[in-house]
Amino acid sequence: xxxxxxxxxxxxxxxxxxxxxxxxxxxxxxxxxxxxxxxxxxxxxxxxxxxxxxxxxxxxxxxxxxxxxxxxxxxxxxxxxxxxxxxxxxxxxxxxxxxxxxxxxxxxxxxxxxxxxxxxxxxxxxxxxxxxxxxxxxxxxxxxxxxxxxxxxxxxxxxxxxxxxxxxxxxxxxxxx
Numbered sequence: 001x002x003x004x005x006x007x008x009x010x011x012x013x014x015x016x017x018x019x020x021x022x023x024x025x026x027x028x029x030x031x032x033x034x035x036x037x038x039x040x041x042x043x044x045x046x047x048x049x050x051x052x053x054x055x056x057x058x059x060x061x062x063x064x065x066x067x068x069x070x071x072x073x074x075x076x077x078x079x080x081x082x083x084x085x086x087x088x089x090x091x092x093x094x095x096x097x098x099x100x101x102x103x104x105x106x107x108x109x110x111x112x113x114x115x116x117x118x119x120x121x122x123x124x125x126x127x128x129x130x131x132x133x134x135x136x137x138x139x140x141x142x143x144x145x146x147x148x149x150x151x152x153x154x155x156x157x158x159x160x161x162x163x164x165x166x167x168x169x170x171x172x173x174x175x176x177x
Contacts, residue, residue: 075124075126075127076123076124078127079175080175081171081174081175084167084170084171085117085121085131085171086130086131086134087134087167088117088164088167088168088171089114089117089131089132089134089135089138090134090135090137090138091138091160091163091164091167092110092113092114092117092135092138092164093110093114093134093135093136093137093138093139093140094138094139094141094142094156094160095110095138095157095160095161095164096110096111096114096135096138096139097138097139097142097143097146098142098146098153098156098157098160099157101146101148101149101153102149102153102154102157103149104157114131114135117131118131118132142156
């Protein structure tokens with residue numbers, strides 16, 4: 001019978017491959033071999049379908065030409081002050097929430113002021129949509145945070161009043177209005 005010394009047994013244990021020394025293997029034992037190894041199925045891609053070629057349209061009758069609607073106007077390039085105007089609309093949305101929340105005397109004016117801005121600057125549907133979106137963004141950002149008037153809501157309202165006044169003055173003095 002062969003005797004292995006204690007040091008020899010320790011050497012046999014540490015001589016195992018490094019994967020057997022894994023921390024999780026010591027806790028849970030060596031990994032089991034799965035009974036079934038799923039094979040990756042090739043993805044099915046239908047063959048490209050050819051579309052039948054359409055015949056050239058026939059010229060419309062004169063009555064149909066009269067009924068055709070004019071094409072939508074092309075969106076002009078944005079004004080140079082567009083970024084400032086969108087920021088102003090966002091500030092107005094924030095103030096539309098914060099000022100009534102803190103019972104300010106001008107609480108009800110911010111929706112009317114935004115409507116006046118839309119009437120004056122919303123020359124195209126896309127521009128009106130961008131301005132209204134900026135207003136809603138400012139309103140919703142504060143609606144998630146504040147339900148009652150707090151000192152920080154009053155401070156934010158004051159900062160927005162100053163920033164909005166500065167933006168309005170800059171836009172009017174630089175670009176007319």
